Amino acid sequence: MYQYDSLLLAPGPTTVPRQILESMNQPMTGHRTSEFSQIIHNASRDLQTIFGTDHPVAILTSSGTSALEAAMVNITNPDDHIVIIVSGAFGDRFRKIASAYPFNAHIFEVEWGNGIDLEAFETYLKSLKVDVTAVFTQFCETSTSVKHPIHELGRMVHQINPDIYFVVDGVSIIGAVDVDMERDNIDVLVAGSQKAIMLPPGAAFVAYNDRAKTRFGEVTTSRFYLDLNKYITSLQDDSTPFTPAVSLIRGIQTYCDLISEEQFENTIKRHELCRNAVRESIKALDIDLLVEDQFASPTVTAFVPKKEEVKKIKDELLNRFNITIAGGQQHLKGTILRVGHMGQVSPNDMLQFISALEIILSDIRGESVLGKGVSKFQEVVNQYV
Template sequence: MNYYNPLLLTPGPTPVPDQILYATQLPMVGHRSSDFEAIAEQAFKALKPVFGSENEVMILTSSGTSVLEASMLNIANPEEDIVIIVSGAFGNRFKQIAEAYYDNVHIFEVEWGQAVNIPDFIDFLKSLKRDITAVFSQYCETSTAVLHPVQELGTALRNFDQDIYFVVDGVSCIGAVDVDLNRDNIDVLVSGSQKAIMLPPGLGFVAYNDRAKARFSQVTTPRFYLDLNKYLKSLTENSTPFTPNVSLFRGVNAYANLINEEGLDQVIARHYAIRDALRQALNALDLELLVQDAYASPTVTAFVPKSKDELDYIKNELKKRFAITIAGGQGHLKGQILRIGHMGQISPFDILQVVSALEILLTEFRNESYVGKAITQYMEVVKAYV
């Protein structure tokens, strides 16, 4: 019998707080009723601070990939040139979407595990000698646990050419990072429900500035369900163009209440404290970190076990004996790295469980005692935070 409470530490989906679960299970209401209008009005507004947006945030009933696709189809015309920063599996997702619709797609490859080097990227844009319509990047590249320097990138891009639209995939970090569309020169910022926003999967979010909003109505790329103009029009009527996931909209409002209680700044600080503590702990366990400190995401941490056998042992035993689920690598990093998600409703003491379980597993596997080593390092960082 397994007597541990299951602990879901994948970089999404993430544990759903009871308050959100409760809200999502309330009796159904008609989506064309005043009941739903009240829910929607609150939800569109509630997400503004989380996305650092002056405009109300659009909510689509579909997964994160749909809003990646929507962000592209509503910003660039089919014949226009677009640039994609590819630094992992989700950069590749943007690339695949682009190749389905566009002929003039330019890829800036970044080594997996590294952050974009901004001067090199600007040089790349110059070398294209093309009129670029939009640049697409991840904020957190979930597959490598890199947090790109989006604020600096936005500024550099604006200084290079202020007409370029900057579109950011924040699926795996919005809700855990300090973002501001104006300050960071982001035109469109998308995210999904099942990560730091702590909802079950099923909603996509689109934040945008006024310039992007105006652009959506000028673009001619064919789209139907993903035509953001439809969502913008409905938003003014506290509604949605198609049947929404009413339950998850209620979940958005329950999420906002939780964030308001804790305070968004505190939520963000908690994520960074856990990141820093976990990195110390992994160092103490002689586990190599994939990403350097400067670009380490506050929502997911990737590490490199010493061998494939050690990797399998950690992942399988964590699950079998301790009921802890973590994630493997994606693409060519599959079988090379493990990833611990630490976003949403995660306290420093939840992560302490995985740290202490890792001490036991590595003591067994390497036949060398790690007991107490990592948790001491971990608590040294956490004590300054709590």
């Protein structure tokens, strides 16, 4: 028997709020009915605030990777040159997608854990002696917990050449961050359902501007299920081209209702508070953070315990306290731990994590650190409320 309720603090999937679960549990409805038309109409439009766009957001029945692939194959023609910023496992995902198509991908590598160096990227982009169609990047690179300076990057790409499309993977940050596609010069912005948008996995989102929409209609790259023109055309009739995840789309409506009740700017602040409190507490426990403050994501934090502490912390959080966090990916496996703080999380949830971490560390280190992280956490919270 567990003494503690389960606390899911992985960087996705995240806890699904009770109201969303209940709305997803409604009796099934046909997807070619007026009832469903109303649901998809509301969902695709209500999401606009979250994505910072004035176009209805396309909703795909598939995981986040499908939206990455859709963005790439609808923007890129065969033989086009594209630039992919690879700063972790999900930049690498973009690279792998590109390698499945006849595209020329130029990779700008960023050391894992670092944010993009804007000057270095500017020099790189200007040095390419080819016409670049698009630049692809993560907003938050979930594998390292870096938030890239998307606004500055978008402005720079636009200044270098306004014809270049700027495509942003926001899978692990949209719903927790201020974004405005026009202000930030983003042409295509994708996300997934199971992170800050706090739905179960299974839906992916593509937001686009006018320029991108026109481009989708011109590109000749072979595609069928991921042809975004189909989704956008169907949306004009409040419909979807294929059988959609009806229950998830009901859930989106409820998600948007919850956010409008909280008010999105408060949702953003809540995520920032959780990040700041978690980071300061982890520092107070003498554990290194992987990412500098200026690049710290509001949705996930990567920390670097001593090598021999890594497995024990993750296992004991789960086995003793019923708290799930995540390990590192690829070469960071066994080196870092990642705690998610996105979606339905409150500072109190994160405080439980810090308090459990203190108990575990005190055992491992053979000396008490009780209260060190918690009091720091309280200090940070106190500045906000």
